[in-house]
Amino acid sequence: MSQDWLPLPGTPVEELDTPAIVIDLDAAEANIAKMQEFASEAGISVRPHTKTNKSPYWAWKQLHAGAIGICSAKVGEAEQMAAAGIPEILIPNQIVTTRKIKRLMSVAATTKTIVAVDSEANVSDLSSAATSHGIELGVLIEINVGMDRCGVDADIAADLAASIVKAPGLRFDGVMGYEGHTVAARDFEERKTEALRAMDKLLSAASSIRKAGPPVNIVSAAGTGTYNITGQLEGITEIQPGSYIFMDGDYLEVFEDFQPAMTLLTTVISRTADRGVLDCGLKSVSIDRGTPYAVGIEGVEVGKPSEEHTKISLSGEAKNLRVGDNVSLRAMHGDTTINMHDYYFCVRDGKLETVAPIVGRGKFR
Numbered sequence: 001m002s003q004d005w006l007p008l009p010g011t012p013v014e015e016l017d018t019p020a021i022v023i024d025l026d027a028a029e030a031n032i033a034k035m036q037e038f039a040s041e042a043g044i045s046v047r048p049h050t051k052t053n054k055s056p057y058w059a060w061k062q063l064h065a066g067a068i069g070i071c072s073a074k075v076g077e078a079e080q081m082a083a084a085g086i087p088e089i090l091i092p093n094q095i096v097t098t099r100k101i102k103r104l105m106s107v108a109a110t111t112k113t114i115v116a117v118d119s120e121a122n123v124s125d126l127s128s129a130a131t132s133h134g135i136e137l138g139v140l141i142e143i144n145v146g147m148d149r150c151g152v153d154a155d156i157a158a159d160l161a162a163s164i165v166k167a168p169g170l171r172f173d174g175v176m177g178y179e180g181h182t183v184a185a186r187d188f189e190e191r192k193t194e195a196l197r198a199m200d201k202l203l204s205a206a207s208s209i210r211k212a213g214p215p216v217n218i219v220s221a222a223g224t225g226t227y228n229i230t231g232q233l234e235g236i237t238e239i240q241p242g243s244y245i246f247m248d249g250d251y252l253e254v255f256e257d258f259q260p261a262m263t264l265l266t267t268v269i270s271r272t273a274d275r276g277v278l279d280c281g282l283k284s285v286s287i288d289r290g291t292p293y294a295v296g297i298e299g300v301e302v303g304k305p306s307e308e309h310t311k312i313s314l315s316g317e318a319k320n321l322r323v324g325d326n327v328s329l330r331a332m333h334g335d336t337t338i339n340m341h342d343y344y345f346c347v348r349d350g351k352l353e354t355v356a357p358i359v360g361r362g363k364f365r
């Protein structure tokens with residue numbers, strides 16, 4: 001397939017073809033640096049979750065800033081990251097079928113790989129595969145810290161750890177727990193109370209495993225919304241934030257600790273007296289966390305997108321918008337919007353610096 005349409009470095013933003021994900025490089029790089037600085041001061045490590053950015057371009061920036069490795073949500077994402085030479089990948093998720101475990105082994109053959117487990121059966125399957133591939137696979141026990149997604153209860157963690165320690169081909173590295181449910185609490189103090197309650201479970205699992213004998217080298221937790229709560233706790237060794245890199249509309253409602261770095265550049269394709277139509281829709285912007293909003297211009301009210309169109313109601317200065325003009329939108333959910341695009345158009349001082357492929361898009365298997 002021809003890629004000739006990709007714009008050259010130096011192209012002004014307003015000449016980019018749309019809809020396009022535009023990244024403000026200064027803002028994203030400042031976010032990466034800020035998270036790393038926080039972690040260094042707190043004496044913990046950052047293992048950024050690349051489920052947000054899905055791109056080795058950003059993973060490498062995070063590693064160069066000091067991250068110890070990355071997280072990838074799925075084997076498919078991990079395959080893309082391993083192919084790009086990323087040296088250490090944690091899949092904080094359960095990989096359970098023969099087919100996927102085989103692919104996991106191929107990733108682990110080239111890259112230091114750690115995976116989460118929450119069942120004895122999975123431990124046994126991973127052990128057999130690692131042994132037959134001659135691989136040592138790192139394993140973290142996922143603890144259910146209150147999200148009620150994956151993970152075991154803290155009180156059975158020591159038994160599971162004992163099984164992992166005995167399992168050939170597996171290296172017991174520690175525990176993880178994701179307190180994502182606490183981000184629903186937008187008030188900081190409320191979120192802190194919830195997050196501390198969640199982390200009690202993770203830390204008690206770590207201590208019961210240690211009491212039983214096995215060392216627990218990794219205690220991994222947190223996302224963007226709890227980085228500065230969980231990340232300050234004695235006993236946590238690393239955090240797994242993802243969204244901080246670009247900060248979507250939803251996270252900007254939680255806090256402004258990090259800068260918004262991502263917009264969706266769109267074009268007005270039709271105009272009537274008080275409304276217009278943008279060239280984006282459900283195939284280029286997600287609405288699972290709400291309708292996107294316009295940035296950098298007053299008087300644009302964004303309607304619910306349909307497949308390829310988004311109606312906008314116009315007032316004030318926005319009535320000057322003409323067919324062909326650009327409107328920048330902020331998606332409420334970055335991850336699901338990014339997953340629909342092939343490229344980031346990375347911009348500095350209003351000009352394109354790099355087009356970065358989103359190789360992990362659609363890699364949900």
Ligand SMILES: Cc1ncc(COP(=O)(O)O)c(C=O)c1O
Nearest residue numbers: 049092178223224240241242243
């Ligand atoms: C296991 C795990 N760790 C970390 C994160 C990162 O969260 P955030 O994007 O909120 O920083 C997620 C997000 O869903 C997650 O599932």
